[in-house]
Amino acid sequence: MxxxxxxxxxxxxxxxxxxxxxxxxxxxxxxxxxxxxxxxxxxxxxxxxxxxxxxxxxxxxxxxxxxRDKDELLLEVADRTLGEVLDSIPEGLNWQDRIRALADGSLAVALKYPAVASAMASRTTRRPNEFRVVELILGAVTEAGLSGTDAAVHYRMVGDSLLALVGQRAAYLLFSPEARAADESAWNREYRLVDPEAFPQITKAALELAGVSQDQVYDARVEALITAIERRAVELRGGA
Structure with a gap:
């Protein structure tokens, strides 16, 4: 040779x-x-x-x-992405706007790194940037007027909800373009063809359902979290 x-x-x-x-x-x-x-x-x-x-x-x-293994790497990478989220939050915001900014930053980073966000929807990094996020949310609910168990429950409500919401959006981006196209066309196709007698509410709302964007739904869910905190704070003050 x-x-x-x-x-x-x-x-x-x-x-x-x-x-x-x-x-x-x-x-x-x-x-x-x-x-x-x-x-x-x-x-x-x-x-x-x-x-x-x-x-x-x-x-x-x-x-x-x-x-040690791929899981340790995932947790380190995920904590790094949380640092990106925190860096996007301006100083001097009131507690409601801190939660909104956290939600906006979390979604932006999740869509930037979908494989990370989808994998972390039900995980915890146990690392410095995660501690900073927890501190931020606890500070927000405390500023709203909650303490003790109420603060802990509402912190978990916000943290777990944001993880789930952005994880869902991120996981969707990992589907094939064909699968996403089929899902996105469903409101204008399958849902408009349902039997109006069997599904009168779907038929009545078909046009509006087709016009709703993912961002509108996300924003509404974030506002619902803030409203829940405000409502609980009012209850603790005796309904004043």
Whole structure:
């Protein structure tokens, strides 16, 4: 068998050397940044070692030198995205607007990194930025007039609701374009063709249902959370 040309062999050797060097020089920060880049491209497999190896130009198993497993990496990446949310919230807002800003930032970051938000809808990072989010929400409900169990319950109501809402929106982006198109056309197709005698309320509201946007629904749900906190605060003040 003939040998490859010298320049080809040298190129291959250099390429292998670069891969080895990048593998040995990886840092947790580099791996987190690579995961975020993959997630920002809308990929559902941002946390597979194969994809990370390709993104980093390194042996995929090098990831395990810095993270115990993919779940530990996910939690670190998710906490980083919470930092992005917090950075988007202006100073000096009242408690209602802090919750609105948190909701807006959470949705924006979830749509930017759908694989992260969808995976974290029912998880907790147990890391610094999550603690900051919890502190922000507790501060808001306390400023509203809640304390003790009421503050804890309403903090959970806000936190869990936002996780679920943005997780739902993020997961939707990971569906195929065909699946999303079929769902989005349902209000103008299947729902307009239902039997009006069997489904009179759907028939009556068909036009309005088709015109509702996801953002309108999201905003209404956030306002409902704020209203629930305000109502409970009024009750605790004796209905004044």
């Amino acid at each position: 003939s040998k490859p040309p010298l320049d080809t062999a040298a190129s291959a050797t250099a390429s292998r050397s670069r891969s080895k060097r990048s593998g040995s020089q990886l840092t947790p920060e580099a791996i987190i940044e690579a995961s975020l880049r993959i997630a920002a491209r809308g990929s559902a497999d941002a946390f597979t070692v194969r994809r990370l190896g390709e993104e980093l130009g390194a042996d995929p198993t090098a990831v395990y030198r810095h993270f």
